[in-house]
Amino acid sequence: MHHTQYGRWSSAVSAASYIALRSIVIVELLGIQKLTNAFGLSALFQGIACVLGSPLSGGSENLYLLYPLDSNKRTVKYKK
Numbered sequence: 001m002h003h004t005q006y007g008r009w010s011s012a013v014s015a016a017s018y019i020a021l022r023s024i025v026i027v028e029l030l031g032i033q034k035l036t037n038a039f040g041l042s043a044l045f046q047g048i049a050c051v052l053g054s055p056l057s058g059g060s061e062n063l064y065l066l067y068p069l070d071s072n073k074r075t076v077k078y079k080k
Contacts, residue, residue, distance in 0.1 A: 026038045 023039060027035055030038050
């Protein structure tokens, strides 16, 4: 296996375990009566993080890193 396939596999396992355990942890912390409200709020904040996370990380990359014109190399040169 190529090393990037291990990264994809571990990322998939992490996401699957988060999805599987989220409702169990919510029930343990808040109880079964508040599961639907807490699950909805959890999904709301996860959506907000997805919408805001990509532009913020791209902006911070543009602010602190400068990539060369040759995109095949993908070597990082830091701004001074």
